[in-house]
Amino acid sequence: MRFLTVLGALVASALAFAGTPALADQPVEWQISLQEAATPLMEQLIWFDNLLLYIITAISVFVLLLLVIVMIRFNAKANPEPSKTTHNTLIEVLWTVLPVLILVVIAIPSFRLLYDQIVVPEADLTIKTTGYQWYWGYEYPDHDGIMYDALLVEEENLQPGQPRLLETDTEVVVPVNKVVRLQATAADVIHAWTIPAFGVKIDAVPGRLNEVWFEATKTGTYYGQCSELCGIRHAYMPIKVRVVEQEEFDAWIEWAKQEYAGLDTNVSVAAADGEAGAQQ
Known part of the structure; x- marks a missing residue:
């Protein structure tokens, strides 16, 4: 019960701070987000940061779901005689191909952003x-x-x-x-x-x-x-x-x-x- 109370307080605090607008000129107390963008480069950085947040959140939820399924369906009580399966071709292909696709999704905007940062346009x-x-x-x-x-x-x-x-x-x-x-x-x-x-x-x-x-x-x-x-x-x-x-x-x-x-x-x-x- 104490754990749930602390967890609820942390979630409420995070939501409150997340709703606090960040100043463009300087950080604010308890700020958890990036500062408000004042340049196109910073806008791209914030967009890329959000993209990575979505991806890692989806991965974390997916892995948690798999762990829950394993704990429920494949514990000793539910399986008095454990399976002797050693491999599954489809799963092995998926866990190789999907991470590669995720890395490609990350790499394309990452390289583009790196290029925009390094290459200096004609300056005023x-x-x-x-x-x-x-x-x-x-x-x-x-x-x-x-x-x-x-x-x-x-x-x-x-x-x-x-x-x-x-x-x-x-x-x-x-x-x-x-x-x-x-x-x-x-x-x-x-x-x-x-x-x-x-x-x-x-x-x-x-x-x-x-x-x-x-x-x-x-x-x-x-x-x-x-x-x-x-x-x-x-x-x-x-x-x-x-x-x-x-x-x-x-x-x-x-x-x-x-x-x-x-x-x-x-x-x-x-x-x-x-x-x-x-x-x-």
Whole structure:
């Protein structure tokens, strides 16, 4: 009876949480679903994830049904004289062919999705990001080489509405419905630039320039974090991307050219190193 009570509570909780809409910009407490898609790639990822969920659920139910049948029909009480059957040709063919067909069903959309992720279409904008211990540096090579760093806003400095461990002092700004090529590298150890709502995750490796792409279809502010264990402050190098209309992006570019003109990034490096030393 106690088991049924606990099981009922878990099922009710799962249904309640499943009905809670996921935010596109950041995770929510007790969220069990993926974040709401903000790019076509993420939409494909969610569709593929749901497909796999349906398949594995069907397999699990089928195997459970077979186990129940075996326990009921082939136990010692129901079969005082056990069968001496050693094989069944039809069953052996089915348990070989059906898994192959299931894998083909999974493989076709999987390869298509992998292709769409890897092959970068003609880009409207290129952004280069460099991972440092422990913050991100950004560069807009298409716009007079705008360069700046983005550091975590510490908890005591957060303003109302700013999420803890996700807010940065500067932000990446991109136009909506435009293809953005993101090039990633690192200056020290391996980092990973990740925005869950975009379906984007790319390793930033020292001495190597990797690239990925995204096309945000919704305006708003989106958050991510470094997804590669990179040292003592790995959990403190978030990512913030603001998606705006083209007119607002053009205005931001003109502002950024003035704001970040002649910016000495070594100042940010020294500040981050000093902060890391204080933490140690």
